[in-house]
Amino acid sequence: MQAPATAATATAVPFDQYxxxxxxxxxxxxxxxxxxxxxxxQALESDRSETFNRALFNRxxxxxxxxxxxxxxxxxxxxxxxxxxxxxxxICWSDPGLGISVLAHGTLFVxxxxxxxxxxxRARFLPKTVTGEKLAGLCMTEPxxxxxxxxxxxxAVRDGDVxxxxxxxxxxxxxxxxxxxxxxxHETGDCYIVYAKTGDEISSFVVEKGMPGFSLGQRxxxxxxxxxxxxxxxxxxxxxxxxxxxxxxxxxxxIHMMRNLELERLxxxxxxxxxxxxxxxxxxxxxxxxxxxxKPINSFGQIQRHIAESYTEYMVGRSFVYELAHKIxxxxxxxRMETDAAKLFTATMAKNVADRAMQVLGxxxxxxxxxxxxxxxxxxxNEIGGGTLEAHHKNITRDLARHPEAIR
Amino acid sequence: MRHRAxxxxxxxxxIVLIKHVIDxxxxxxxxxxxxxxDGMTYVLSKWDENAIEAALVLKDAHDGEVxxxxxxxxxxxxxxxxxxxxxxxxxxxxxxPATEGSDSMGYARILAKTVTRQPYDLILAGRQSQDTDQGGxxxxxAELLNIPLVGNVVEIAxxxxxxLTAHRNGDAxxxxxxxxxxxxxxxxxxxxxxxxxxLRGIMAAKNKPxxxxxxxxxxxxxxxxxxxxxxxxxxxxxxxxARAAGQKFEGAPEEITKEVMGLLVNEAKIFG
Ligand SMILES: Cc1cc2nc3c(=O)[nH]c(=O)nc-3n(C[C@H](O)[C@H](O)[C@H](O)COP(=O)(O)OP(=O)(O)OC[C@H]3O[C@@H](n4cnc5c(N)ncnc54)[C@H](O)[C@@H]3O)c2cc1C
Numbered sequence: 001m002q003a004p005a006t007a008a009t010a011t012a013v014p015f016d017q018y019x020x021x022x023x024x025x026x027x028x029x030x031x032x033x034x035x036x037x038x039x040x041x042q043a044l045e046s047d048r049s050e051t052f053n054r055a056l057f058n059r060x061x062x063x064x065x066x067x068x069x070x071x072x073x074x075x076x077x078x079x080x081x082x083x084x085x086x087x088x089x090x091i092c093w094s095d096p097g098l099g100i101s102v103l104a105h106g107t108l109f110v111x112x113x114x115x116x117x118x119x120x121x122r123a124r125f126l127p128k129t130v131t132g133e134k135l136a137g138l139c140m141t142e143p144x145x146x147x148x149x150x151x152x153x154x155x156a157v158r159d160g161d162v163x164x165x166x167x168x169x170x171x172x173x174x175x176x177x178x179x180x181x182x183x184x185x186h187e188t189g190d191c192y193i194v195y196a197k198t199g200d201e202i203s204s205f206v207v208e209k210g211m212p213g214f215s216l217g218q219r220x221x222x223x224x225x226x227x228x229x230x231x232x233x234x235x236x237x238x239x240x241x242x243x244x245x246x247x248x249x250x251x252x253x254x255i256h257m258m259r260n261l262e263l264e265r266l267x268x269x270x271x272x273x274x275x276x277x278x279x280x281x282x283x284x285x286x287x288x289x290x291x292x293x294x295k296p297i298n299s300f301g302q303i304q305r306h307i308a309e310s311y312t313e314y315m316v317g318r319s320f321v322y323e324l325a326h327k328i329x330x331x332x333x334x335x336r337m338e339t340d341a342a343k344l345f346t347a348t349m350a351k352n353v354a355d356r357a358m359q360v361l362g363x364x365x366x367x368x369x370x371x372x373x374x375x376x377x378x379x380x381x382n383e384i385g386g387g388t389l390e391a392h393h394k395n396i397t398r399d400l401a402r403h404p405e406a407i408r
Numbered sequence: 409m410r411h412r413a414x415x416x417x418x419x420x421x422x423i424v425l426i427k428h429v430i431d432x433x434x435x436x437x438x439x440x441x442x443x444x445x446d447g448m449t450y451v452l453s454k455w456d457e458n459a460i461e462a463a464l465v466l467k468d469a470h471d472g473e474v475x476x477x478x479x480x481x482x483x484x485x486x487x488x489x490x491x492x493x494x495x496x497x498x499x500x501x502x503x504x505p506a507t508e509g510s511d512s513m514g515y516a517r518i519l520a521k522t523v524t525r526q527p528y529d530l531i532l533a534g535r536q537s538q539d540t541d542q543g544g545x546x547x548x549x550a551e552l553l554n555i556p557l558v559g560n561v562v563e564i565a566x567x568x569x570x571x572l573t574a575h576r577n578g579d580a581x582x583x584x585x586x587x588x589x590x591x592x593x594x595x596x597x598x599x600x601x602x603x604x605x606x607l608r609g610i611m612a613a614k615n616k617p618x619x620x621x622x623x624x625x626x627x628x629x630x631x632x633x634x635x636x637x638x639x640x641x642x643x644x645x646x647x648x649x650a651r652a653a654g655q656k657f658e659g660a661p662e663e664i665t666k667e668v669m670g671l672l673v674n675e676a677k678i679f680g
Pocket of ligand 1: 141
């Protein structure tokens with residue numbers, strides 16, 4: 001048999017699902033350069049001092065990272081779910097504190113407002129939030145209801161051209177900022193999407209800083225990790241919210257909420273990937289350099305198990321998340337179960353990888369400078385925020401019972 | 409032959425020479441006398457990023473157009489698009505298999521034909537490319553174009569009418585050099601801090617003009633460039649030497665300092 005002629009054919013670039021196009025690759029490199037040059041140098045200190053680095057956040061805005069999924073016509077980059085995943089992974093490779101702040105602002109507010117708002121609302125809120133000039137967030141959780149989100153008590157009652165909104169929201173990322181140069185005084189961020197009950201149904205409203213009755217409750221200090229982001233309780237006391245600030249029709253927001261949660265979970269899964277990758281890099285390097293009994297510690301079976309299992313679990317999570325990102329169309333829901341599953345798996349994966357990294361680094365791993373210590377504290381959040389592990393168990397099992405054909 | 413545009417309008421047209429190189433931060437391996445390309449990633453050579461940044465700063469100050477030029481296979485387009493994403497206006501890609509194996513002189517010949525297709529005031533290049541570290545292309549091109557060269561530039565102090573003042577690192581410290589435009593400058597990495605491409609820039613890059621040329625388009629005889637036209641030949645290639653493990657010193661600071669100084673002076677002969 002004759003060998004096929006090997007005429008000079010252009011070498012086909014192999015498909016890379018992690019960087020499906022050149023724009024994706026360029027995005028990854030840009031965000032990685034940003035992380036290395038500008039984010040990493042402040043990460044440890046901002047975490048230690050519980051400081052939200054506003055200048056850095058605005059720099060992310062300048063680079064376009066706060067509106068990655070919003071069309072270019074509205075000041076965004078018009079990119080897809082994969083791009084959102086790449087960005088979150090690369091930022092959280094360095095600083096998940098900045099990462100969650102970007103998530104709350106860019107995905108939970110900016111993307112949400114673009115998707116569920118009308119053109120007038122887009123024109124009013126996007127220009128200044130896309131750049132980071134205004135700080136935004138999303139209010140879903142309440143002091144007495146988290147997982148049981150439909151049990152929320154915050155109410156909005158129509159009163160002519162306004163809704164009177166009353167209730168409290170808890171654990172709100174980007175919930176406060178330092179006011180004034182010298183510090184010591186704090187105020188809310190600039191705008192939030194707030195979910196509230198209108199009758200039995202849920203509606204969403206944009207509440208803006210300075211509206212009468214809207215105030216900062218407790219600043220929730222002393223978080224385990226992600227300490228470079230702020231978390232607060234926000235209080236709404238008969239806040240008159242103009243009709244023009246209601247997103248969509250009254251009572252229509254359960255679907256907004258569910259649709260946005262899909263992207264949120266996907267991005268949180270990507271945050272876990274970033275943390276896991278960093279921990280893996282660090283433990284791998286350390287284990288080849290550190291010697292004990294005259295040999296590099298990666299020659300010991302127990303260390304090999306830490307590294308090999310971490311790599312394997314990381315790759316499983318990575319493949320899952322990127323495959324899912326590829327399938328998600330931003331304007332259509334329909335991947336609830338898979339986004340639940342991706343976040344369920346990657347949250348614990350990253351926590352375990354960080355834990356093994358700390359173990360491999362021994363005493364050094366227990367200190368801030370090792371980086372893994374900071375990521376070890378950060379990784380735990382993803383087993384709670386954006387849905388607890390148990391919430392994912394519940395959702396997945398319910399959906400599977402309804403749609404057994406999904407197991408294929 | 410001078411190709412300077414009329415500078416009276418104050419516009420400065422800059423050409424930046426860039427190269428897409430193997431990422432030397434990865435583990436570069438050599439097999440059968442050549443670098444293993446499989447599974448490697450390629451990046452924009454780092455000094456070229458400084459050259460791009462300098463061009464963009466000049467553009468902000470003087471207007472005009474910045475054109476990036478590269479020679480290389482299909483994949484080199486990636487670095488051109490990065491340059492476009494950073495803010496360069498236009499890309500020119502010489503993509504022709506016959507350019508493969510060019511030495512610095514070959515590249516300079518191709519570039520000479522390329523850059524003279526349009527008026528320019530200034531050519532910027534990295535002081536060397538990150539893969540070969542040869543540093544020959546820029547100076548050879550300046551020679552072929554018969555324009556002044558300032559190598560290893562650390563600061564572009566002023567552009568005034570038809571003159572440009574640059575600071576360079578020379579043998580005896582910093583030199584301040586004045587040249588008449590058009591001129592060619594090669595960039596040191598302390599020239600500036602290259603900007604990051606913004607997402608907007610990345611998206612905009614897709615719609616910027618990119619010209620793809622072959623040697624035929626440039627009326628270059630393939631025999632004068634590429635491996636065929638090279639005056640130099642790499643006869644042997646060895647993998648980069650692994651860095652030897654560092655040495656640790658323990659003890660009282662004064663003792664260690666003496667010991668280390670002794671080794672630096674007598675063994676490493678760094679003050680030779
Ligand atoms: C750092 C941080 C940032 C956050 N940012 C935001 C934000 O920006 N916006 C926002 O709205 N929220 C935010 N949250 C809130 C977060 O989403 C909630 O904490 C989370 O949804 C869990 O709700 P919960 O804390 O009320 O716990 P609960 O729902 O009260 O859960 C307590 C425990 O009971 C379990 N449980 C509850 N229901 C069930 C059930 N049916 N079956 C089995 N087990 C169950 C839970 O899994 C958990 O183990 C943030 C939280 C943190 C910690």
